[in-house]
Amino acid sequence: MTIYINQCQHYLPNDPVDNSLLAERFGLNADWVSLFLGNRSRYFTTDLKTGEIKNSLADIATQAAQKAMEIEQIGCEDLDFIVMATATPDQLMPATVNLVAEKLGAANIATFQLQSGCTGAMQAVSMARALLLSGEYRRGLIIGADVCTKFIDPLKDYSQSEANEQINFALFGDGAGAMIMSTQATGLRWKLTQFECHYTGLDLPPGQIVNWRGLRDSDDTMLMEDYKAIEKHVPGLAAEILDSLSTQTAGEVDWYLPPQLSGRMTHNIIRHLGLKDDQVISCVHETGNNGNALPFVQLSHLQDRIEDNQTALLIAIESSKWLKSGLVLEQEAI
Amino acid sequence: MTIYINQCQHYLPNDPVDNSLLAERFGLNADWVSLFLGNRSRYFTTDLKTGEIKNSLADIATQAAQKAMEIEQIGCEDLDFIVMATATPDQLMPATVNLVAEKLGAANIATFQLQSGCTGAMQAVSMARALLLSGEYRRGLIIGADVCTKFIDPLKDYSQSEANEQINFALFGDGAGAMIMSTQATGLRWKLTQFECHYTGLDLPPGQIVNWRGLRDSDDTMLMEDYKAIEKHVPGLAAEILDSLSTQTAGEVDWYLPPQLSGRMTHNIIRHLGLKDDQVISCVHETGNNGNALPFVQLSHLQDRIEDNQTALLIAIESSKWLKSGLVLEQEAI
Numbered sequence: 001m002t003i004y005i006n007q008c009q010h011y012l013p014n015d016p017v018d019n020s021l022l023a024e025r026f027g028l029n030a031d032w033v034s035l036f037l038g039n040r041s042r043y044f045t046t047d048l049k050t051g052e053i054k055n056s057l058a059d060i061a062t063q064a065a066q067k068a069m070e071i072e073q074i075g076c077e078d079l080d081f082i083v084m085a086t087a088t089p090d091q092l093m094p095a096t097v098n099l100v101a102e103k104l105g106a107a108n109i110a111t112f113q114l115q116s117g118c119t120g121a122m123q124a125v126s127m128a129r130a131l132l133l134s135g136e137y138r139r140g141l142i143i144g145a146d147v148c149t150k151f152i153d154p155l156k157d158y159s160q161s162e163a164n165e166q167i168n169f170a171l172f173g174d175g176a177g178a179m180i181m182s183t184q185a186t187g188l189r190w191k192l193t194q195f196e197c198h199y200t201g202l203d204l205p206p207g208q209i210v211n212w213r214g215l216r217d218s219d220d221t222m223l224m225e226d227y228k229a230i231e232k233h234v235p236g237l238a239a240e241i242l243d244s245l246s247t248q249t250a251g252e253v254d255w256y257l258p259p260q261l262s263g264r265m266t267h268n269i270i271r272h273l274g275l276k277d278d279q280v281i282s283c284v285h286e287t288g289n290n291g292n293a294l295p296f297v298q299l300s301h302l303q304d305r306i307e308d309n310q311t312a313l314l315i316a317i318e319s320s321k322w323l324k325s326g327l328v329l330e331q332e333a334i
Numbered sequence: 335m336t337i338y339i340n341q342c343q344h345y346l347p348n349d350p351v352d353n354s355l356l357a358e359r360f361g362l363n364a365d366w367v368s369l370f371l372g373n374r375s376r377y378f379t380t381d382l383k384t385g386e387i388k389n390s391l392a393d394i395a396t397q398a399a400q401k402a403m404e405i406e407q408i409g410c411e412d413l414d415f416i417v418m419a420t421a422t423p424d425q426l427m428p429a430t431v432n433l434v435a436e437k438l439g440a441a442n443i444a445t446f447q448l449q450s451g452c453t454g455a456m457q458a459v460s461m462a463r464a465l466l467l468s469g470e471y472r473r474g475l476i477i478g479a480d481v482c483t484k485f486i487d488p489l490k491d492y493s494q495s496e497a498n499e500q501i502n503f504a505l506f507g508d509g510a511g512a513m514i515m516s517t518q519a520t521g522l523r524w525k526l527t528q529f530e531c532h533y534t535g536l537d538l539p540p541g542q543i544v545n546w547r548g549l550r551d552s553d554d555t556m557l558m559e560d561y562k563a564i565e566k567h568v569p570g571l572a573a574e575i576l577d578s579l580s581t582q583t584a585g586e587v588d589w590y591l592p593p594q595l596s597g598r599m600t601h602n603i604i605r606h607l608g609l610k611d612d613q614v615i616s617c618v619h620e621t622g623n624n625g626n627a628l629p630f631v632q633l634s635h636l637q638d639r640i641e642d643n644q645t646a647l648l649i650a651i652e653s654s655k656w657l658k659s660g661l662v663l664e665q666e667a668i
Contacts (some may be wrong), residue, residue, distance in 0.1 A: 213484065
């Protein structure tokens with residue numbers, strides 16, 4: 001049985017936040033953000049000036065889903081399941097995927113929400129693939145979305161914060177992506193030919209921590225990025241996936257969608273992998289690191305460039321507890 | 335292809351907390367807990383007297399997993415995937431399933447963590463089933479576990495709290511369950527013959543909310559149980575699943591595992607469904623409502639009673655945003 005990606009769309013909330021606006025709000029240096037992170041802009045669900053929360057995770061996920069469904073010209077009755085991946089759910093219960101189902105007007109549909117970081121989108125594709133291969137489901141909606149809103153305090157003065165706190169705001173963004181997958185060669189006709197998604201089991205401490213609080217206050221670290229560990233290990237893990245998927249792929253790969261950590265880190269990974277710039281599709285320098293949305297944003301840019309019979313290889317690495325993942329797709333000719 | 339549950343075990347942390355100890359700590363009346371909720375005991379990862387956090391979610395999930403793996407006499411190398419369902423992850427990132435994988439000593443294994451409430455265990459079974467039916471995975475570990483620790487403040491005096499806050503502590507508990515599932519008739523030889531798990535799409539507000547905070551303080555409701563809505567709607571949804579699964583099942587059902595909300599509510603559901611007490615397997619009156627662990631606890635009790643060629647029907651309802659689920663299994667004769 002062949003599994004197809006039929007549509008892939010994304011939604012970025014509100015106006016882009018450029019480095020000068022970001023720098024002003026968080027006490028950063030705009031030139032430093034450009035140089036050190038290599039990001040030019042990002043999108044936030046919270047208005048940085050007023051602190052107003054303009055969109056929930058469910059809102060932006062629904063927007064992306066509606067775009068994908070509209071282009072595929074399908075309604076909720078044509079969907080058998082929804083799989084959503086996020087690290088930052090609106091609430092712990094109900095799972096946000098059910099709020100998205102409600103907003104879309106779905107009923108009696110299988111819903112799943114994966115708690116995951118950067119490889120969450122690939123885990124969601126993996127699950128969708130298994131659901132379709134099982135023969136019991138015909139078509140599904142796959143969503144990857146994140147908001148960092150709950151980690152920004154609109155009333156706080158960040159100008160005196162420590163650099164490792166400030167950097168989180170410079171690195172991250174909010175966004176959502178949505179795919180339609182099925183066993184039918186409609187829409188984009190992207191045939192999924194290779195797939196991998198693994199916890200590596202590397203004996204390393206977490207490279208990234210995102211924590212939550214209930215009713216108890218806690219001294220636990222709430223946000224942590226170990227940039228040195230990430231810079232050290234992610235290129236090698238990306239190379240492992242590239243190697244593993246390339247050797248299984250007949251013929252040349254035409255397009256590469258590498259891991260999106262920050263503009264600069266992604267640039268370094270591209271060099272490490274020896275990829276040519278004109279074959280690479282990246283987005284993080286413009287979208288910020290919006291976690292589970294990133295692969296969807298890259299794949300939605302891919303559709304403007306890929307041609308029939310061409311192949312694309314996507315790699316996503318999660319440094320939280322060191323997961324690696326990737327896929328190869330081919331655009332089937334009509 | 336036939337899917338089997340090979341083992342099912344559970345782990346409840348520390349000593350049981352009886353109603354008098356609970357009443358003392360949270361300013362409740364022990365008789366009221368017995369009468370109104372019908373629960374006799376529950377288990378907590380936090381020591382109620384000292385406030386010490388004795389076990390993480392990863393700890394108790396690993397304990398349950400190790401029990402199931404030991405009885406099946408398998409190691410990590412015999413597992414192709416781990417699916418874990420929880421409403422209360424240790425952290426948002428890394429997903430707790432990866433910490434469990436690390437504690438078990440697994441490597442290069444597909445890991446998935448579902449964010450879900452009472453139907454999470456069934457969503458995890460659903461995913462495991464699809465992964466096995468896809469033909470690409472031979473055997474998996476399925477975990478359902480929850481802790482409410484982050485919602486208990488060990489330093490707070492709850493004696494003056496509002497009743498709807500106090501009731502949460504009386505209702506909930508911590509616990510973990512783990513299953514081994516495969517395409518082989520080993521161990522328990524429980525053949526999965528029917529399965530359902532759906533977001534219903536009922537036009538109702540959430541019956542339960544569990545919220546989280548990042549770095550921002552918020553006025554949002556952190557915990558909410560709409561008991562009236564739950565009492566009104568859950569019996570009907572349970573009846574729908576019972577009806578749907580029974581009509582698809584050849585012959586009589588021998589054992590019923592109904593939704594576990596509280597001792598009293600479960601009692602009312604059993605009456606509503608017209609089930610005979612000696613065919614029913616419940617646990618919530620002794621374990622408290624430990625969310626995603628509940629169906630595992632019921633199924634691990636089932637193995638002491640079910641005989642070859644007998645069938646069991648399990649129902650789980652999630653009131654957060656109204657999901658219904660159930661399964662039928664049959665113990666295959668050797």
